[in-house]
Amino acid sequence: MAATLVDLLISARWIIPIIPKGKVYEECTVVIDQGKIVALLPTAEALRKYNGKQHTNLKQHTLLPGLVNTHGHAAMTLLRGYADDLPLHTWLEKHIWPAEAQWVSSDFVRDGTELAIAEMLRSGTTCFSDMYFFPHTVAETVNHVGIRSQIAFPVFDFPSAWGRGPEDYIHKGLQLHDDQKDRDLIRIAFGPHAPYSLSTEPMEKIAAYAEELDACVQIHLHETKQEIDDHLSTHGQRPIERLVSIGLMSPLTQCVHMTQINDQDIATLIDHNANVIHCPNSNLKLASGFSPIHKFIDNGINVALGTDGAASNNSLNMFNEMNTASLVAKAVADNACTMNAHETLEMATINGAKAMGWDDHIGSIETGKSADLIAISIGTIESEPLYNLPSQLVYTHTGSQVSHAWVNGTALMIDRQLQTLNEHEILTKAQQWQKHLSA
Numbered sequence: 157m158a159a160t161l162v163d164l165l166i167s168a169r170w171i172i173p174i175i176p177k178g179k180v181y182e183e184c185t186v187v188i189d190q191g192k193i194v195a196l197l198p199t200a201e202a203l204r205k206y207n208g209k210q211h212t213n214l215k216q217h218t219l220l221p222g223l224v225n226t227h228g229h230a231a232m233t234l235l236r237g238y239a240d241d242l243p244l245h246t247w248l249e250k251h252i253w254p255a256e257a258q259w260v261s262s263d264f265v266r267d268g269t270e271l272a273i274a275e276m277l278r279s280g281t282t283c284f285s286d287m288y289f290f291p292h293t294v295a296e297t298v299n300h301v302g303i304r305s306q307i308a309f310p311v312f313d314f315p316s317a318w319g320r321g322p323e324d325y326i327h328k329g330l331q332l333h334d335d336q337k338d339r340d341l342i343r344i345a346f347g348p349h350a351p352y353s354l355s356t357e358p359m360e361k362i363a364a365y366a367e368e369l370d371a372c373v374q375i376h377l378h379e380t381k382q383e384i385d386d387h388l389s390t391h392g393q394r395p396i397e398r399l400v401s402i403g404l405m406s407p408l409t410q411c412v413h414m415t416q417i418n419d420q421d422i423a424t425l426i427d428h429n430a431n432v433i434h435c436p437n438s439n440l441k442l443a444s445g446f447s448p449i450h451k452f453i454d455n456g457i458n459v460a461l462g463t464d465g466a467a468s469n470n471s472l473n474m475f476n477e478m479n480t481a482s483l484v485a486k487a488v489a490d491n492a493c494t495m496n497a498h499e500t501l502e503m504a505t506i507n508g509a510k511a512m513g514w515d516d517h518i519g520s521i522e523t524g525k526s527a528d529l530i531a532i533s534i535g536t537i538e539s540e541p542l543y544n545l546p547s548q549l550v551y552t553h554t555g556s557q558v559s560h561a562w563v564n565g566t567a568l569m570i571d572r573q574l575q576t577l578n579e580h581e582i583l584t585k586a587q588q589w590q591k592h593l594s595a
Contacts, residue, residue, distance in 0.1 A: 161207050163188055165188070165206060165208035166212045166219060167185040168186075168214045168531065169218070170219070170534070184196060185198070191527055193521060193523055196523065216533060216535035220501070220549075221506070221530075222280065222281065222282025222283060222563065224460065224508030225472065225474055226508040228462060229286065229288045230273065231267075231268030231294075232252075233586075234268040235466070238251065240441075257316070259589075260318075262290045265293045266293050267586070271586050273297070274579060275472045276474075277303065277561050278569065279476075279555035280474060280475060282304060283528065286305060288310060289318035290317075291307045292335070298341060301577055304341045304342075304514075306372065308346060310349055311325040311346065311354055312325065314353075333371065340564070345373060346374070347373075348362055348375050349375070350375060350377070352386060352387065356398075359399070360402050363403040363404045372409075373409050375404070376413055378413060378414045378421065379413035379414075380416065396421050411430055411432050412433040413438075415446060417451070426455055431459075431510070433462045434459055438464035440480070442468055447488075449494070450485060450489035450494045453499070459507060461477050461503045461507075461508065477504070478500045478501070478550050481503065506519035527565035529561070531561075532554055532559065533557045538554075558572075
């Protein structure tokens, strides 16, 4: 019987499919055709049944689903290290927002987003969520590069370089949604910035539009104690309670940070089947607090990982985020078994896909899903000896060992060389922006 011709075969020493849960396969091959995974088989069997137009044979590598970074502000990569070692509200109000008012433009967003995407691809992220100004520029950049993205257009009470106020932000965001509705790699979400930066009426409009369009909503929520205290003083209720009354809590809601939590907050998340986006490095750097991840897990709440922006992290490396997330979760829970390596990998892949409503397409290596994949080189000094592969990936900062990345079966990085971005140009532009902002 003749072998079936397909676009691509990727053979690897190890494959962690994420689904089925907890599995590690050895000497297997992913079969890809027209951007989709058509089979996952032992390599010898795959080579008998399929003939690939291309065959990538990775003898000392692990194959994983591409990582999903569920929260960030990509263009803020140009502000990496700009205002460090400050509390959140001082950082925002005295440094970041004034700098953005002076410098943010479509060119700033394009150059910063390219820098961010390059960093993310080089550390294994193939899908990212972005919330920033000029989202149409982000969409153009995403389409050019070929990466996958949820673009949450921001909505504030105050004007910016991108919009005059809430109605203008929402109008432009809805137009962006219409413009991108046929794009396979982009989904447009609503991005009400936070309960302290957006009033009730525009949030009610967002709730109505999100339900009508079946679009996700991403919001910074319960990030600091000051946010809770101010909200109780102003509104007489906790922020999450106000979102419930507005109609903004649902399975479409992505609650970012969630460090200030009580039992009633957890009950609210359960009742509305909302998602938690955990950004541990940013939470630590801004001293925002500790998110009780063990309580979310124990109550069946979907928790995904995000890096936040490089201005408050200062890295977009999801392997670093996994490492911090797992270690801090153990300390907060006082339980070394909390958030084991497999659970952590799930948070960085399938849980992120689920939060975005993309889990039928990405987040695991399964037949019928899009071929969004990464390969990590394991045969290095830093990764030997190897007793437990998932633990090695989570606890040894392996982001710099990512060698390949594919989205929809198209190679975006081969042997650490980006295929759709010019690294020299990106570096030159980043250095030019640094000189502008420093001056």
